Amino acid sequence: MGVAKKVTDMRDDRKNVVDMDGGRVNDDYLLSMYIDNELDAAQTIALVSRLKSEPVLRTRLTQLEENDELVKQVYAQSAVRVPNQVTALVSADNVTLLRPGSQWRRWTAAAVAASCAAVVAMLVNTNQTAVFNPMTIDAQMAQVLESSPSRASGWETLDDERKFRSVLTFPAVDGKWCREFLLAHRESNWRGVACRDGGNWVNQVVGSEVFLNQETQYRPAGADDTESVARFIDETATDVALGPQQEAALIQSGW
């Protein structure tokens, strides 16, 4: 069959294939194709004959096959299961797609973002603001917004038991620079966007959020708050987020 012929042709082209270390890789190619049942009959017979007489080759085959089994186990685990909401999304006859809600989706959508949006002053549960108001930007928070590079993990420790992380920097349609950030205070967490206006950082939107693991990753709890933050960025950003070098240069230049 055509596939077998092509594979045979390719194998013939690889008589002198070496890897980057200079070692011959023909045997690994052959074993790999044997595992995948991609050798033709003659090649299979020849390899099986070698396997009987070459214990090193046989050991190598066993090793590769065992590794394959482990890879299958890794990919079969629960982490690879399809989220229920995705299945439900496809199953629904009449679907209304929500505005992008995750950090990633908001950036793929940013390229087609609508024109300037009104500043959103959506806020968190007021019960949580009796002592601590996440919309307030004090001097310390302004300083980290001014100078802290965006990062995927780790926190800046502020006073009043606050922890802060810059997440992204992006240009708004009105020419201002804005930064998305995460803010944690005791058991509460917020995601927000602050924009630099006349040398001062001003919060535009802050939404409460649940962090699954504050050191590594976070996931929104599905609350409208977080959705509103994402929507705000979608409607405000004119371009994708700055890369680290661009952001560093911007911070260095004083914005």
Place this chain on the structure above:
Amino acid sequence: MTTLTSQQRQDLIDELPRLKRYCLSLTSDPADADDLLQITVERLLEKGMPADAHVAKWAHRVCKNLWIDEIRSRDVRNRYALSEGVIDGAGTTSANTEESVQLDRVSAAMEQLPVEQRAALVQVAVEGRSYAEAAAFLEVPIGTIMSRVARARKALAANLEWREEREA
């Protein structure tokens, strides 16, 4: 706007587990894989596909293109640093068992593979696709699949040996 037919929806539902594994093979990060899967599905629902399209192949192509868009538009360095910690824990089913330790090693070793090799290996070794089928899904020549799978296995074996020696 083109919408999916009922049959296309059903085919897509059937394909979701494989598509999810493909997402993970591209991203090497469970959270990113979830995002990529959802974005892919949203895109398919929004844009639809031709009536005669092969649903699985079309979905894989959309998925791959979205991932390419994504890695072009964000700082991947931080993500890689982050994902190492995530993938290390992704395969853990129970703490400190020999099996879970071994699976953690495999997860970490898989993450070290170039994405092209990882995707090819998952298509062939996990999904059980022939080289020809994998080549069609990944839109590369059959010889490329053969080469990537072999190099992936070789690199994976070397990496696992190194990890076992280091931890011994």
